[in-house]
Amino acid sequence: MTSITRLFDFPYYQQDKYTSIPDALVTKQNGVWVKTSTQEYIAKANSISRALLKLGVKKDDKIAIISSNNRTEWNILDIGVLQTGAQTVPIYPTISEDDYEYILNHSEATYCFVSDAEVLHKVNLIKDKVTHLKEVYSFNEIEGCKNWNELLKIGEDQSNQDEVEICKNNVKTTDLATIIYTSGTTGRPKGVMLSHQNIVSNVLDSASRIPFEAGKSRALSFLPICHIFERMILYLYQYYGVSVYFGEAIDKISDNLKEVQPTVITAVPRLLEKVYDKIYAKGSELTGIKKKLFFWAIDLGLRFEPYGANGAWYEFQLKIARKLIFSKWKEGLGGNLDLMVSGSAALQTRLARIFAAAEIPVMEGYGLTETSPVISVNDMRNHGFRVGTVGKVIDHVDVKIAEDGEILCKGPNVMIGYYKDEKLTNEVIVDGYFHTGDIGEFDQDGFLRITDRKKEMFKTSGGKYIAPQIIENTMKQSRFIDQIMVIGDGQKMPGAFIQPNFDFVKEWAAIHKINVGTTNEEIISNAHVIARIQEEIDTLNEKFGNWEKIKRFELTPDVWSVEGGQLTPTLKLKRKIVMQMYKPLFDKIYN
Template structure:
């Protein structure tokens, strides 16, 4: 059996252990799911490697990949490039042209593979400023642009396969595999250098936590593959012989889930919030006994504790709720979904409870790009799951809590450093420990709990510490609030900018026959809307100490988005940009 020490060993391991999976990688093309077997995956990756060698690719050259959606071609290019000793540089498609220019220049990428016309347009706008870029290829057929199929054709001749094998043999586990540029909430993107060992160790050490039936599971992949979370998961799927279907887009996830009927998906908390809100909304439309049963099940779910901790009577009721109500939730999610993996941001505890009650448990994990990414993860088996935590630390990784509460991590998963930035590397790596910038604690049973971002915590003028993420996550439980950013550094009290859930508010206004206007500007200045959101804030404020309560807020008419600059590609708040954008509202609150 192939000994996995480098990322390109995964498909070969899959081929040996599970023979050849017919639907190893599946992408929808012209409304048809096109399957690629393990065998074909490897054959095409080798063709790409042979072509790259003929194109003069040297060890340590950089190849950028920019795709708006996850697709089979991405994985083939990744393995094909890595086998030559080159490194892949995945780039978020939604970042600005300036960031495209910076990353392509900073990484020294000599080839760039793009998915579609929009990405190509952005690359072409800055291409003349990137002298090292030799050529751009596209996955889609685009007139006037070289197509990636040209590489497959160039690599058809197998006469130089022995040179590919030679290159593969010269790639060691400690060698650099990829540079992932983290969007960050401030400043220029940082190039995180991850070795083969960093990611391979993370896959192997996380594998035992995931209850897959090897060779029999099916996944739907839609989180950006350019982010280390989804990418590491894709290697993990290959390790477990999971069939991977690539979602068309976030907008079509609901349709894709019904078509694919996956047993597992990965998601970010914001997406799970939207799934729950949609279910809740449909339940609200029910009448009579059906409506009563729906909300009885919800109430039961919100009190869920694992491993029968609530006693016999609760478990008996839960069994009924699962049969009558929660089974329909599962049907709506394809019927086979028995596991969701969540990362990137904190999951609301109510969602952890309700989905576990519905027998679609969310395995919440924790990690960073710099840690490849997993540091800890929940596991429903062997009492490894605890609501409100990010699980226990995975094997091979060591975590300790610094005196100021910061989480420090040590292990084979910790990055090599930041590309071309020794100072920044030395700032976060000390005695082998990576300083995560997150504040947390480990309880008596070994569960890790994240309380906030070190850099995001602030003090009011009264000297009280405020942990904004904790407050924001609580406030987002309201269906009236889509996004919120807590402010108040150095001020007398905390306040907030709130982007209302315009869609839900329009529904609410219609039901109650309230005139709120039609534009977002009219809605945010409507007295009835402000009054209703104040009620929500007051109710949720009860969960906090007096010094933490949101004393004032201002509503923003903009939809906070990646394109608008308010959110990072992983949907975290860009606090500095939001503050600059709404500085007038800040002065209005505190003047």
């Protein structure tokens, strides 16, 4: 059996353990799901390695990959590059041309692979300003651009396979494998250097927490593979012999779920919120006994506690709710989904409860790019799941809480450092412990709870600390509120910028025969809308101390998005940028 010490060992391990999985990697092309077996995956990766060596790629060269969707080619290229001793530099497709230019220059990338014409256009705009870039290849056929199939063709000549094997043997587990530029909420992206050991150890130390049926599970992958969360999960899928189907696009996920019928998906809380909102909206359209049953099941689900903690009568009712209502939810998600893994941001506890009640448990975990990424994760088995926490710390990782509440992490998963930035590296890694910037605590049973980001907490002028994420997560339970940012650093009370859920507001207005206008600007100015959102705020404010309550808010007409600049590619708030964008609203609240 292949021992796994470097990332390119995973496909070989998969072939050894599960022979050759016929649908190891599957991508939809021209309306047809095209399968790549483990054997073909390895063969093509070797072709890429041979071709790259013929192009003169050497150990420690940097190869950039910019893909607007997850696809088989990404994984083949990743393994092909790593086998040569070079490193991959995955780049978010949605960032600005300026950031493209910065990352390609900072990493000194020699080759760049793009997915499609749109990404190629952005690269071409800054190509002349990128010093080390020799050539751009595309996965799709694009006129005037070299295609990655040209490399596969060059690599058909196996005469230099011995050279590939020498390169592989020269790669140590402690060698750099990839540089991942964090999107960051401020300033220039930071290049996180992760070694083979960083990511391999994270896969192997997380593996025991994931209840896969080895060789028999099927995944749908749609979170950006350029983010370490989805990338690490893809290596984990290979370790467990999971068939991986790549989703076409976020707006096609519903269709893809029905086609693929996966047993597992990864998701971010924002996506799970949208799934729940859609289910809730459909339930609201029901009438009579069906509607009553739907909301009875919802109420039951929101009170869910694992391991029968609510008693026999609750479990009896839950059994009925699962048969009559929750089974339909599962059907809508493909019919076989029995596990969702969530990361990137805090999951609302109501979603953790409701999906677990529906027998589609969300395994919420915690980690950062700098920790490859998993630090802790929930596990439904053996009482390893607790609502409102991010689970227990994984094997071989040591976590302690600093005096100020910051979470510190030490282990084989902690990054080498930030690329070309020793000063910043030494600021965040002290005595072997990585300072996460997150505030958290352990409960008496060892479950980790994240309370906020250290840098995002602020004090009011009265000297009271405000933890904005907790308040924001609570307020987003309202169906009227799509996005919210709590403000008030140094001010007398907390306030908020709110982006309403415009679709829901329109539905609400139609039901109540209220004319709120047609444009977002008209909606946010409507007195009925403002009053109704004030009601929501007043109700949810009751969960907080008087100093934490949102006293004033302003609505924004923009739909907050990555493209709009309010969110990072992992859908976190860019707080400083949002503050700059809505400075007039800030002045309105506090002047």
